[in-house]
Amino acid sequence: MPIPFSAQVINMCAALLLLIAFAMLSQRRVLSLINLFALQGLILAVSTTVVAYSSNQHHLYYSAALTLLLKAIVLPVILYKLIHKLDIRWDVETMFNIPTIMLVGLLLVVFSFNLAAPISQMAGTITKSTLGIAMATVLLSFLMMITRSKAVPQVIGFLAMENGLFFAATSATYGMPMVVEMGIALDVLIGMFILGIFFFQIRTAFDSLDLAHMEKLKED
Amino acid sequence: MEIFWVLFIPLLGGLLLAVFGTHRNAPELNSLMSFATLIASAVLTTRVISDGSFTAWNEQFFVDAFNVFLVALTAFVGFTTSLFSRPYMRIEQHHGKLSINMLRLYYSMYQLFTFTMLLALLTNNMGILWVAMEAATLTTVLLVSLYRTPASLEAAWKYFILCGVGIAQALFGTILLYFAAEKILGAGGTALLWTHLNEVKGQLEPTVLSLAFVFLLVGYGTKVGLAPLHNWLPDAHAEGPTPVSAVLSGLLLNVALYAVVRSKVLVDGALGTHFAGNLMMGFGQLSVVMAAFFLSRQKDVKRMFAYSSIEHMGLMTFAFGMGGAVATFAGLLHMTVHCLTKSAIFFAVGHAAQQSGTQLMDGIRGLIKTSPSVGWGLALGTLAILGMPPFGVFTSEFMILTTAMHAYPWTMPFLLIALGVAFASIFGQMQRMVFGETTGKRLPHPPALIPVFVHLALVLMLGLYIPPYLADWYRQAAALIG
Numbered sequence: 001m002p003i004p005f006s007a008q009v010i011n012m013c014a015a016l017l018l019l020i021a022f023a024m025l026s027q028r029r030v031l032s033l034i035n036l037f038a039l040q041g042l043i044l045a046v047s048t049t050v051v052a053y054s055s056n057q058h059h060l061y062y063s064a065a066l067t068l069l070l071k072a073i074v075l076p077v078i079l080y081k082l083i084h085k086l087d088i089r090w091d092v093e094t095m096f097n098i099p100t101i102m103l104v105g106l107l108l109v110v111f112s113f114n115l116a117a118p119i120s121q122m123a124g125t126i127t128k129s130t131l132g133i134a135m136a137t138v139l140l141s142f143l144m145m146i147t148r149s150k151a152v153p154q155v156i157g158f159l160a161m162e163n164g165l166f167f168a169a170t171s172a173t174y175g176m177p178m179v180v181e182m183g184i185a186l187d188v189l190i191g192m193f194i195l196g197i198f199f200f201q202i203r204t205a206f207d208s209l210d211l212a213h214m215e216k217l218k219e220d
Numbered sequence: 221m222e223i224f225w226v227l228f229i230p231l232l233g234g235l236l237l238a239v240f241g242t243h244r245n246a247p248e249l250n251s252l253m254s255f256a257t258l259i260a261s262a263v264l265t266t267r268v269i270s271d272g273s274f275t276a277w278n279e280q281f282f283v284d285a286f287n288v289f290l291v292a293l294t295a296f297v298g299f300t301t302s303l304f305s306r307p308y309m310r311i312e313q314h315h316g317k318l319s320i321n322m323l324r325l326y327y328s329m330y331q332l333f334t335f336t337m338l339l340a341l342l343t344n345n346m347g348i349l350w351v352a353m354e355a356a357t358l359t360t361v362l363l364v365s366l367y368r369t370p371a372s373l374e375a376a377w378k379y380f381i382l383c384g385v386g387i388a389q390a391l392f393g394t395i396l397l398y399f400a401a402e403k404i405l406g407a408g409g410t411a412l413l414w415t416h417l418n419e420v421k422g423q424l425e426p427t428v429l430s431l432a433f434v435f436l437l438v439g440y441g442t443k444v445g446l447a448p449l450h451n452w453l454p455d456a457h458a459e460g461p462t463p464v465s466a467v468l469s470g471l472l473l474n475v476a477l478y479a480v481v482r483s484k485v486l487v488d489g490a491l492g493t494h495f496a497g498n499l500m501m502g503f504g505q506l507s508v509v510m511a512a513f514f515l516s517r518q519k520d521v522k523r524m525f526a527y528s529s530i531e532h533m534g535l536m537t538f539a540f541g542m543g544g545a546v547a548t549f550a551g552l553l554h555m556t557v558h559c560l561t562k563s564a565i566f567f568a569v570g571h572a573a574q575q576s577g578t579q580l581m582d583g584i585r586g587l588i589k590t591s592p593s594v595g596w597g598l599a600l601g602t603l604a605i606l607g608m609p610p611f612g613v614f615t616s617e618f619m620i621l622t623t624a625m626h627a628y629p630w631t632m633p634f635l636l637i638a639l640g641v642a643f644a645s646i647f648g649q650m651q652r653m654v655f656g657e658t659t660g661k662r663l664p665h666p667p668a669l670i671p672v673f674v675h676l677a678l679v680l681m682l683g684l685y686i687p688p689y690l691a692d693w694y695r696q697a698a699a700l701i702g
Contacts, residue, residue: 172399180347187354205370214374
C-alpha cells in the first residue's frame with residue numbers, strides 16, 4: 001500500500017526535526033542556535049497542521065497555532081532580545097570532541113527507535129512511525145544540555161526538549177487535551193521570563209554566563 | 221465551592237502582595253491570606269469528612285481522604301510558616317540582606333507557591349497535576365536565589381535545570397499514560413482524569429503503563445529528592461531563605477510524593493504485579509542509605525537537615541512501595557509528622573543562624589544560653605526527627621520497620637545502619653550547637669517560636685495518641701492507595 005501524501009509530509013517533517021536536533025548538538029554559535037530553535041518550532045507547527053488536516057482533529061489546529069506563536073515567534077524573539085541585551089550575540093562556545101558527541105547522539109537515536117518500536121505498533125495514529133524520532137529529539141536535547149557549559153545554550157536545549165515532548169504527544173496520541181496544552185504553554189512562557197531575569201542576576205554575580213564559574217556547591 | 225475558595229484565596233493573595241508587597245504591613249497581609257486559606261481548607265475538610273469524596277467543576281477537581289489530608293496539612297504549615305517568616309524576614313532586612321523589593325517578590329511568590337501546591341493536590345487531571353508541579357518549581361526558583369549571592373544563584377540554577385529536566389520526564393510519562401487511556405476512554409478531556417482512569421485501570425495496556433510509570437517516578441522522584449536525582453535539594457535548601465527551606469522540605473516534597481503515589485495506584489491496577497512498588501522500594505532505600513552517609517559529612521546546618529529530608533522522603537517512598545494497610549498507614553503518618561517536625565526544625569535553625577551570623581555548625585554554639593527557646597526548639601525537634609520515643613516519628617518509623625522486617629527482612633541491615641549513622645551524626649552536631657560556650661548576639665526583633673512549639677506539640681500528640689477520626693482518615697486513605 002502506498003503511503004498517503006500527508007503521511008509522507010509528516011515523515012519528512014520528522015526527519016527534518018531529527019536533523020535539526022543534530023545540528024543543534026554541534027552548533028557553537030549562540031545566534032545560530034536560536035535560529036535553529038525557531039526553525040524547529042516552525043516545522044513542529046507545520047507537521048501538527050498536516051496531522052490536524054489529515055486526521056480531522058480540529059483541536060490540533062489550535063495547538064498548531066499555539067506552537068507557531070509561542071515556539072516559532074515569541075520564544076525566539078525573547079531569546080534574541082536577551083542575547084542582544086546581554087551582548088553575547090557573537091559568542092562562540094569552545095566545545096571539544098564534537099565527533100564523539102555526534103556518535104553518542106547516533107547511539108541515542110538507535111536506542112530510542114528500539115524503545116519506541118513496541119509502543120508505535122499499538123498506536124493507531126497516522127504519525128505512529130515518528131514516535132521514535134520524537135524520543136530521539138528529547139534525548140538529543142538532553143545530551144546537548146549536558147555537553148554545554150553556558151547558560152543560554154543549556155536553556156535552548158531545555159526548550160528543544162519540550163519541543164520533542166510535544167512532538168511525541170502529537171505522534172502517539174494526536175495531542176494532549178487542550179487544557180493541559182495551554183497549561184504547558186503557560187509554564188514554558190513563565191519559565192522563559194524567569195530565566196530572563198535569572199540571566200541578568202547570574203551575569204551581575206559572576207560577570208559571565210559561563211556556568212563553569214559555578215563550581216562552589218560541591219560535596220567534598 | 222469550597223475548592224474554589226481554597227484555590228482562589230492564595231491566588232488572590234499572590235496578586236495583592238505583588239501590588240502591596242512593599243507596604244509596612246505586608247507580612248501581616250501574608251499571614252492573613254494564609255490564615256484564610258487554612259480556614260477554607262478546614263471547611264473543605266469537614267465537608268469531606270461528612271459527605272465523603274466528591275468531584276467538582278466537570279470533574280476537573282477531585283477530593284478524597286488521601287488528598288484532603290494533604291490539603292489541610294499544606295494549608296496549616298503554610299500558615300505557621302507565614303507567621304515564622306514575619307520576624308525572620310524583618311531581621312534579615314535589618315541585617316541588610318534583603319531589600320524591600322526582594323521582600324515583595326518573596327511574599328507574592330510565597331502565596332503563589334501555596335496556590336500551585338494546592339492545585340496539584342486538588343486537580344483530578346494528571347496533565348494539570350504536571351502543570352502545577354512545574355509551576356511550583358517556577359515560583360520557588362526566584363525565592364531560592366533571593367539573596368542574589370553567587371552560591372544562591374548557583375543553587376537556583378541547579379534547581380531549575382535539574383527539576384526542569386526531571387519534570388520533563390514526568391511529562392513524557394503523562395503522555396504515555398494518556399496514550400494508554402485514550403484507547404479505552406476515547407480522546408478528549410476525560411482521558412486524563414484520575415477518577416476515570418481509576419475505574420478502567422484494569423484494562424489499560426500493561427507494557428505502556430509500566431514504561432509510563434518509570435518516567436513518572438523518575439520525573440516526580442526528582443522533586444521528591446530521591447537518590448540519585450537529589451542533587452538540587454541540599455543546595456536549594458541551604459541557600460534559600462529559611463521559610464522557603466521549611467516549605468520546600470515540609471510541603472513540596474510531600475506533594476511530589478503524592479503525585480508518585482497517585483500514579484502508582486493506576487499502574488498497580490493495570491499490571492496486577494508489584495512492579496511499581498519494587499521500583500519505589502529500591503529508590504527509597506537507596507535514598508535512605510545515601511542520605512545518611514552524606515549527612516554525616518555536612519558542615520552547614522541547613523544542608524545537614526536537607527539530607528535528613530532526603531532520608532525521610534526515601535523512607536516514605538519505601539513504605540508506600542511496600543504497600544498494604546499497615547505500611548501505607550505508616551507512610552501517611554510519617555508524611556504528617558515529618559512535615560511538622562522538619563518545618564519546626566528549620567524555624568529554629570533559621571533563628572539560630574541569625575544569632576550566630578553563620579550557617580556553619582562550627583560557628584553555632586551555646587544556643588540554650590543566648591536564647592533558651594531557640595535552643596530547646598532545636599534540641600526537641602532534633603530528638604523528634606531522629607525518632608526518639610514519645611514523638612510521632614517514632615511511631616511511624618517503628619511501623620515501617622516492623623512491616624519491612626516481616627515482608628522484606630533483607631532490607632533491615634541497610635535501613636538500620638543508615639538510621640543509626642544519621643542518628644549519631646545529627647545527635648552529636650545538635651549537642652554541640654545547643655550546649656557549650658555561646659558566641660551569639662541577641663536578635664533585633666523577638667523570634668517567632670510559637671509555630672515551633674505548636675508543631676512539636678502536635679508531633680508529640682501523634683506519638684502518644686492518634687485521635688480516632690484521624691486514624692479513621694488514614695485508614696480510608698490507605699485503603700484508597702492499597
